[in-house]
Amino acid sequence: MSDAAEGGIARAGSRDTAAHGAGTPPETESADSRRARTTVLPDDGTAGGAVRPEKSRNPYRSMPDAERSALWRQRLHEAEAGLTGLLASLGDEVHLTDWFALQAELFADLPDPRTAPAAEWQRVFFRDQALMERFLVARYGEAILADWARANAGVHRQVEPDHGRGAGDPVHRIARQAELYGSDYEFDDESADEFEDDSVPTSLTHAALTITHCAIWDYREQARRNGVRLTLASPCTYCTEALSANIRAKGYVPAHQLRTGPTGHGCRWEATVPPAPAAAPSPTDELQEP
Numbered sequence: 001m002s003d004a005a006e007g008g009i010a011r012a013g014s015r016d017t018a019a020h021g022a023g024t025p026p027e028t029e030s031a032d033s034r035r036a037r038t039t040v041l042p043d044d045g046t047a048g049g050a051v052r053p054e055k056s057r058n059p060y061r062s063m064p065d066a067e068r069s070a071l072w073r074q075r076l077h078e079a080e081a082g083l084t085g086l087l088a089s090l091g092d093e094v095h096l097t098d099w100f101a102l103q104a105e106l107f108a109d110l111p112d113p114r115t116a117p118a119a120e121w122q123r124v125f126f127r128d129q130a131l132m133e134r135f136l137v138a139r140y141g142e143a144i145l146a147d148w149a150r151a152n153a154g155v156h157r158q159v160e161p162d163h164g165r166g167a168g169d170p171v172h173r174i175a176r177q178a179e180l181y182g183s184d185y186e187f188d189d190e191s192a193d194e195f196e197d198d199s200v201p202t203s204l205t206h207a208a209l210t211i212t213h214c215a216i217w218d219y220r221e222q223a224r225r226n227g228v229r230l231t232l233a234s235p236c237t238y239c240t241e242a243l244s245a246n247i248r249a250k251g252y253v254p255a256h257q258l259r260t261g262p263t264g265h266g267c268r269w270e271a272t273v274p275p276a277p278a279a280a281p282s283p284t285d286e287l288q289e290p
Contacts, residue, residue: 060179068118071176072125074159080106082152083132086144089151102135122180133231133238142232146241153245160250166204167271170247170254174269175209184213184263208270210259217265236267247271 080103087094106128111120136144163169171187178185188208216235224230232238240256247254252271259266 060176063176063179065118068180069113069116069121071180072118072121073113075177076121076125076128078152078155078159079129079132081155083136083148085154086148086151098135102131105131130231137231142237145238149238149241149245152242153249156246157249160246162250166207167252167273168204168207170250170252170271171207171209171269173246174211174243178209178211178214181219182215183211183266184215185209185211205273206270208268210268211266212259213263214265214267240267243269 087099110124132148133145136148160169160173163172165172175185175187186209188210214235216239220230220235236258240258244254244256247269250271251274253274255270255272257268259268
């Protein structure tokens with residue numbers, strides 16, 4: 001999520017008309033994408049129109065409110081702890097009084113974790129993300145956001161549990177975040193029961209997800225129309241850096257592609273096990289005559 005201001009967000013299926021991002025070409029269908037089998041998750045019932053068939057293995061449409069709250073809190077922790085580490089690495093370039101004032105704003109009115117609904121933690125995260133982005137960009141420019149993303153990923157590596165899905169773990173984390181916003185998304189239909197010749201499940205070595213409609217853009221356009229000042233021209237500026245860094249932090253190679261089309265702004269994400277390093281020549285090989 002990038003430069004989100006306080007307030008609500010359009011849920012999946014409630015389409016605000018979003019302006020297209022500058023420099024983002026329309027998505028063209030490749031041969032690979034035509035071959036890929038995808039499963040579309042069902043709407044949560046709040047959207048107009050027919051509900052999609054419940055074919056997916058994905059449970060996140062019914063994520064409990066307590067789990068949503070916990071994920072918002074974890075994401076806030078990753079962002080704030082990452083920023084703390086980044087500022088510490090800058091040494092005496094940081095004006096500590098400004099940083100202390102920002103921390104006071106970030107934690108000014110935290111909801112009660114025992115009773116507050118997830119919407120309250122969502123509100124705090126949106127506000128705090130915007131405050132932290134504005135703090136960094138105003139002092140160091142947009143280029144600092146990539147450094148912040150890497151610092152956050154270091155925290156993410158420690159606090160995000162491994163679930164044993166291999167490359168599927170970071171992709172499922174992206175799906176859970178997409179669900180928090182009410183985005184529409186599809187997993188590649190690669191069953192964990194499918195095995196390659198070496199008996200390693202395909203999903204352990206490669207996993208992919210397509211966000212077919214990013215609801216962050218709906219929210220931003222609504223906020224813009226309401227007069228909210230947005231720090232970044234596109235939410236993708238920070239989001240792509242952050243998600244890529246999280247995938248790398250978990251030991252996988254990220255790849256992404258931004259998309260625009262009839263369903264609005266979206267993106268495709270992949271996580272792949274890195275190639276094995278080339279074996280060093282053995283001493284006997286080096287001694288052999290050419």
